[in-house]
Amino acid sequence: MIYLDHNATSPYAESVKEFIQEEMVNKWANPSSEYVEGAVLSDEIKLIRAQIADGLGCSPKGLIFTSGATESINTVLSQANLKKLGVTNIVSSSLEHHATLDRLKFLETEGFKIHWIENDQEGRLNLTQIENCATNLGHCLFTFLYVNNEIGTINPIKEISSIVRKHGHLVHIDAVQALGKLRLNLEEIDVDFASFSGHKIGAFKGIGLLYCSEIKNLVPLVHGGGQERGYRPGTLNYAGIKSFELALNDAKKWDLEKIQANRDYLEKKIKDLGEVSINATLNQRVCNTSNIALKGKSSKEILSQLSRKDIFISTGSACSSGSFEPSHVIKALGFDKQYASSCIRVSISNSTTKEDIETLIENLKQVFTY
Ligand code: PLP
Numbered sequence: 001m002i003y004l005d006h007n008a009t010s011p012y013a014e015s016v017k018e019f020i021q022e023e024m025v026n027k028w029a030n031p032s033s034e035y036v037e038g039a040v041l042s043d044e045i046k047l048i049r050a051q052i053a054d055g056l057g058c059s060p061k062g063l064i065f066t067s068g069a070t071e072s073i074n075t076v077l078s079q080a081n082l083k084k085l086g087v088t089n090i091v092s093s094s095l096e097h098h099a100t101l102d103r104l105k106f107l108e109t110e111g112f113k114i115h116w117i118e119n120d121q122e123g124r125l126n127l128t129q130i131e132n133c134a135t136n137l138g139h140c141l142f143t144f145l146y147v148n149n150e151i152g153t154i155n156p157i158k159e160i161s162s163i164v165r166k167h168g169h170l171v172h173i174d175a176v177q178a179l180g181k182l183r184l185n186l187e188e189i190d191v192d193f194a195s196f197s198g199h200k201i202g203a204f205k206g207i208g209l210l211y212c213s214e215i216k217n218l219v220p221l222v223h224g225g226g227q228e229r230g231y232r233p234g235t236l237n238y239a240g241i242k243s244f245e246l247a248l249n250d251a252k253k254w255d256l257e258k259i260q261a262n263r264d265y266l267e268k269k270i271k272d273l274g275e276v277s278i279n280a281t282l283n284q285r286v287c288n289t290s291n292i293a294l295k296g297k298s299s300k301e302i303l304s305q306l307s308r309k310d311i312f313i314s315t316g317s318a319c320s321s322g323s324f325e326p327s328h329v330i331k332a333l334g335f336d337k338q339y340a341s342s343c344i345r346v347s348i349s350n351s352t353t354k355e356d357i358e359t360l361i362e363n364l365k366q367v368f369t370y
Contacts, residue, residue, distance in 0.1 A: 007347035013202030057185030072195035152289025180251030207240030260287035
């Protein structure tokens with residue numbers, strides 16, 4: 001199998017596999033129990049939180065474990081939280097992941113005003129519009145992707161936060177696709193909230209993180225047993241938390257230059273196949289993602305042909321791939337439905353080899369001969 005869809009999810013990191021095989025079976029206790037089995041896990045979680053915080057450049061006090069980025073994003077964008085923050089205006093973009101987009105569309109129906117920042121065909125946000133919103137609107141929450149999951153573009157979050165925080169507004173970032181691919185320092189980029197998901201870097205599915213610079217201002221999405229200081233109650237997912245720590249440590253060893261060399265090799269070779277264009281190359285991008293229009297071809301057809309050969313890529317975000325709707329991101333770049341229907345996303349990892357790319361190219365050649 002050649003798996004080239006790491007922005008959708010990643011196989012378990014090597015250290016996570018070892019943990020599953022050697023340790024997990026004995027670490028089943030409830031970390032909130034008073035007897036020793038639980039207390040040991042609770043102490044371990046304290047250390048893990050400190051280690052993760054160190055890696056993300058923030059205080060451990062600002063981190064809470066969630067079930068994933070969808071929950072983290074929905075916690076920040078919950079009505080109760082926005083009310084406590086005094087926010088009625090939200091500023092965002094059409095390039096966001098559905099976890100944010102669908103939440104914002106719901107908030108719109110509940111009376112919140114959403115201000116959509118425009119972007120160009122390279123996926124660059126209009127910073128003048130951001131500045132205008134920051135200058136002219138009442139208390140706002142700005143929410144943007146750090147790294148776009150479909151086209152790999154990096155938003156200039158530090159610049160955006162310095163523009164909007166001058167005016168006292170708040171910033172949330174969806175940093176899911178930044179993990180492992182960018183050096184992260186949450187305090188340095190100066191954001192109020194950041195959402196993360198473990199399974200994109202080889203941790204378990206169902207574990208995520210929410211960072212809050214002022215945790216006391218957060219209103220929990222759910223209420224219950226007081227775990228996570230009451231900000232995210234529910235029995236702690238020790239195994240998921242451990243897998244997050246292990247996967248994050250493995251991700252620190254990724255050879256980003258090698259990943260980029262393989263991605264660039266793909267983009268060079270694919271251009272020889274026919275009428276091909278690569279989306280958003282003039283913008284800053286992370287090293288592993290390539291979004292490619294194979295003009296006149298159907299990405300749905302290409303995907304099914306490749307999957308018959310055990311090669312897995314995608315048309316965009318996994319949430320919408322079941323329905324094979326053309327990507328909302330490609331449409332938001334200003335392309336028509338036909339162009340969007342010809343786009344594939346290849347997202348590689350540290351374990352992807354040049355030979356994997358060559359096999360993909362060979363198989364794509366056959367697609368082009370139809
Ligand atoms: N945000 C981005 C950029 C993503 O890629 C994803 C996963 O597809 C999510 C949010 C949602 O993460 P999860 O499914 O772990 O809740």
